[in-house]
Amino acid sequence: MQALIKSLLFSAVILLLLGQSACRYPYYTPQAKKARKALKAEKKARKAAAAQLPKSDTTIAASDEGIDQLPKTDPKARAGQKKETDKLVDAPALDSLPPSDTSQMALAAIDSSGTDSLLLSQVDSLPPIVFNPDSLDSPVQYDAKDSTIYDLMNQKIYLYGSAEINYGRYQLKAGYIEVDFLTSIATAQGFPDSTEPSGIREMPYFSDGNQKFEAKKIMYNFKTKKGKVFDTSTEQGDGYFLSKATKFISKSGDSTASSDVLYAGGCTYTTCDHKHPHFGLRSSRAKVIPGKLIVVGPSFIEIMGSPTPLALPFGFFPITNSRKSGLILSTNIDFSPNWGAGIREIGYYQVISDQMDLKLTGDFYTRGTFRVNLESNYKMRYKASGGFRMSYARTVEDEPGTPDYSLLKDFNISWTHQQDAKAHPSQSFSASVNLGTSDYFRNTEPSANLTLQSTLQSSISYSKRFLGTPFSLAIAARHSQNTSSNTMNITAPQTTLTMNQIYPFQRKVQLGEQSWYERIGFSYSATANNSFQIADSLLFSADGLADAMEEAKYSVVHSPRVNLSLKLFKYINVQPNISYQESWYFYSNEQSFDPTLVISADTSYDEDDPTIISNIDADTTFGTLNTFRDYGFNAVRNFSAGVNMSTQLFATGTYNIGRLEKVRAVIRPNVGLSWRPDYQSDFWGYYGEVQTDTRYPDELTTYRRFDAVPSGGEQALLTYSLNSRIEGKLKPSRRDTSQQKSNKFPILNNLNVSGNYNFAADSLRWSTINLNANTTLFKMVNATFSMVFDPYIADQNTNTRLNTLEWTKNGRLARFTSGALALSTQINPNSLKQLFSDPYKSKTKKEEEAKSFDILQQLSLNYNLRFNRSYIEGVDSLQFTANELSMSGAFRLSKNWDIRIYRMGYDFDKKRITYPDFGFSRSLHCWEMGMRWQPEQQTWNFFVQVRPGSLGFLKLPVNKTRFDDY
Known part of the structure; x- marks a missing residue:
């Protein structure tokens, strides 16, 4: 029996020790004694509170496991004690509830569907649960990796090592966190550590779902949703907000606030992400509404920690990520000796909708020069997208009344x-518009690519396909502008009705082989044109536009076509065709000759005595040629007939030259016959003759009576062409054992030789011979080559063709007359690595080689060579009309230095650089410095500025336009 009692006592002691080991501290420690006192005081307080409450108002007390549900106490109950717990106001525990009727519970369990309301009313006898109104609205979860200490006497928790608290959407992390449940305040701090860059290990971190920041110390009240943050940095938009002390108020903790608010003191706003910002806007106080705006009081610019005299009375910085309407305040201040002081890029931005915006900006100078830009961008999902830009510039050069004074008005419209x-299965609409005055870019933009544009082109088109039919309709407007002559050729509108090819004789149900006539195809198109020519400066002039419309050219052109495709001997394709075109004109261009003599005199006077005539120059015009329109309906018909034959031949050669294994050529010869009548004969009436000089009455000049008529002379042509593609095949390399297949590579992508012979001509029946070829060199260089040969000799004085073959006189088939060579390539680091790196080197050596190519970011090279051969003073000479190398690219000299060549060329014939346009930039972390220079146009731009962002107005630009003298 004694042994049994001893074993029971021993087991009890073991269980007691195991229970104590589950605590964070020993049984006899001061903390344990305080905890036991607190538990006893808690039990007494619960009994006292339960006795005062009515029996029907039964509540559930907080459990010992949920520290976050600890009840509040009355501080008066701690009188006479060192630290006693407050008077509890929670209800008694569940064990104090009166027992329920088990029979009623059984009935409730049987009828769980709740259909019997009587049984439900009997079973649901528990009184409603009443919660403390001061309790938290959601559970608090906490954890710590090192240790957790519970101070039940003071109702505090101490979390050590990677401490973390989660309360709803709020999260708090730190090396050490102290939670006071009496005040609902959590205080977070890190541990000093000299090895960390910030000097603190496990820096406190706070997140509320929207805001995330770190600080040296964070105090947060979970009940009022307010907190204090010390020495923190938060990311606001594209910048950073640093402050010594910040008060944080959550919108859920303030009924009058619509969003979270930060009140800061000793703060700095910057876009520099460095630990110690290189610059910033220093202010004594600020208010921040996260995601919306930052408002600062009196501020000054701080650079490298040193204040500057640049001050602001206040600051307002929108930091919203969405688009907002408002003024565009510019600090791009400029000064030009010619234009005076000015401000650039100031204006207004308007958000019209989620799919469209509008921006109006302008550059204004004190001496009258200005430029206004109106821009709009739109994007409608599954419908369309695009942008519109209209610019007007007024440039004043020199002062009014001076000899060099000029007033230039330019405009440009792009869409x-x-x-x-x-968007639509059968309709489409597109536009690409670029029109304006020819000197707009030269006067406003120093860019080489824009300034050197020789033509401006625009097109607007609408097309409609009639589903289930071969018909389609297209309406277009086109514009072509020569910037050298300042003339515009505008075609508007141009309406085209097209019928795709149909086979009218084809059987609907195909039985047996197809007959030859079933292959007859028919197509048709009708085009109505209206075009006119006008100077760019008169486009928006009522008189100028009216005069241009009077000279407009308009016509309707019908183009039916019949063709047939046949096989001859299984290998030869035969394609006979008949082409007919009829053009309707509502006027004809006529010319008449006025034989009246016109004598004009140019009289010059003596310099010493203006009354004495020193010389009289007379100029006589022997008649005048007049051009006029004769209105009426006219039809111009043009038809031709012919047949083409083509086939395909293959040639393969086997070689053993190095790795070259085979060469394969695909040859496509084509021979055709065509006939067309002589439209210059009087039978057709397409041409007219008129006298031009009274001295030569028998000499008549031929002119065209209509805007577009076929060329004169009968044609009975034999056409020929030879199109080839040549490929090579390499054997597998011995060094690459994994390569099983041979490599194919193109030698010539295309080689074409073409010409014709006119049986109907009385002389010079052979045409020139055209040769064109293109290929790809080293897998990265595109090469195009063309040459023209003439089978006839030329006059050594006039270079005109003579009706004598080169073979007859010089014993050669033809003489070379002109040629062109064009090379282009796009080079980047990857292409250089593939070109020069050895695929069989080790990975380490490949990485070392790759670093040497990093200096080149992008490079574009273009070489153009054009030349002709002719007689100059009787000597057969070769002349180069173009011999230029142009390039553009970007180079990274170091981590922070970049050089960009926008355009630069070298003319080998004239031996000079052509229109260089280049610049450099230096990254200064959050600042940048750069320069762009166009020496030929004598313009440059230099700037030092903060990288684009909220503080992008901090910049210093210096510009020189082509109108400035220095």
Whole structure:
């Protein structure tokens, strides 16, 4: 029996020790004694509170496991004690509830569907649960890796090592966190550590779902949703907000606030992400509404920790990520000796909708020069996207009344529109517009690519396919502008009705082989044109536009076509064709000759005595040629007939030259016959003759009576062409054992030789011989080559063709007359690595080689060579009309230095650099410095500025336009 009692006592002691080991501290420690006192005081307080409450108001007390549900106490109950717990106001525990009727519970369990309301009313006898109104609205979860200490006497928790608290959407992390449940305040701090860059290990971190920041110390009240943050940095938009002390108020903790608010003191706003910002806007106080705006009081610019005299009375910085309407305040201040002081890029931005915006900006100078830009961008999902830009510039050069005074007015309109492919199954609309005065870019933009544009082109088109039919309709407007002559050729509108090819004789149900006539195809198109020419400066002039419309050219052109495709001997394709075109004109261009003599005199006077005539120059015009329109309907018909024959030949050669294994050529010869009548004969009436000089009455000049008529002379042509593609095949390399297949590579992508022979001509029946070829060199250089040969000799004085073959006189088939060579390539680091690196080197050596190519970011090279051969003073000479190398690219000299060549060329014939346009930039972390220079146009731009962002107005630009003297 004694042994049994001893074993029971021993087991009890073991269980007691195991229970104590589950605590964080020993049984006899001061903390344990305080905890036991607190538990006893808690039990007494619960009994006292339960006795005061009515029996029907039964509540559930907080459990010992949920420290976050600890009840509040009355501080008066701690009188006479060192630290006693407050008077508890929670209800008694569940064990104090009166027992329920088990029979009623059984009935409730049987009828769980709740259909019997009587049984439910009997079973649901528990009184409603009443919670403390001061309790938290959600559970608090906490954890720590090192240790957790519970101070039940003071109702505090101490979390050590990677401590973390989660309360709803709020999260708090730190090396050490102290939670006071009496005040609902959590205080987070890190541990000093000299090895960390910040000097603190496990820096306190706070997140509320929207805001995330770190600080040296964080105090947060979970009940009021307010907190204090010390020495923190938060990311606001594209910048950073640093402050010594910040008060944080959550919108859920303030009924009058619509969003979270930060009140800061001793703060700095910057876009520099460095630990110690290189610059910033220093202010004594600020208010921040996260995601919306920052408002600062009196501030000054601070650079490298040193204040500057640049001060602001206040600051307002929107930091929203969405688009907002408002003024565009510019600090791009400029000064030009010619234009005076000015401000650039100031204006207004308007958000019209989620799919469209509008921006109006301008550059204004004190001496009258200005430029206004109106821009709009739109994007409608599954419908269309595009942008519109209209600019007007007024440039004043020199002072009024001076010899060099000039007033230049330029404009430019650009518009792009792309319809989404899913917008409509049968209709489409697109636009690409670029029109304006020829000198707009030269007077406003120093860019080489824009300034050197020789033509401006625009097109607007609408097309409609009639589903289920071969018909389609297209309406277009086109514009072509020569910037050298300042003339515009505008075609508007141009309406085209097209019928795709149909086979009218084809059987609907195909039985047996197809007959030859079933292959007869028919197509048709009708085009109505209206075009006119006008100077760019008169486009928006009522008189100028009216005069241009009077000279407009308009016509309707019908183009039916019949063709047939046949096989001859299984290998030869035979394609006979008949082409007919009829053009309707509503006027004819006529010319008449006025034989009246016109004598004009140019009289010059003596310099010493203006009354004495020193010389009289007379100029006589022997008649005048007049051009006029004779209105009426006219039809111009043009038809031709012919047949083409083509086939395909293959040639293969086997070689053993190095790795070259085979060469394969695909040859496509084509021979055709065509006939067309002589439209210059009087039978057709397309041409007219008129006298031009009274001295030569028998000499008549031929002119065209209509805007577009076929060329004169009968044609009975034999056409020929030879198109080839040549490929090579390499054997597998011995060094690469994994390569099983041979490598194919193109030698010539295309080689074409073409010409014709006119049986109907009385002389010079052979045409020139054209040769064109293109290939790809080293897998990265595109090469195009063309040459023209003439089978006839030329006059050594006039270079005109003579009706004598080169073979007859010089014993050669033809003489070379002109040629062209064009090379182009796009080079980047990857292409250089593939070109020069050895695939069989080790990975380490490949990485070392790759670093040497990093200096080149992008390089574009273009070489153009054009030349001709002719007689100059009787000597057969070769002349180069173009011999230029142009390039553009970007180079990274170091981590922070970049050089960009926008355009630079070298003319080998004239031996000079052509229109260089280049610049450099230096990254200064959050600042940048750069310069762009166009020496030929004598313009440059230098700037030092903060990288684009909220503080992008901090910049110093210096510009020189082509109108400035220095």
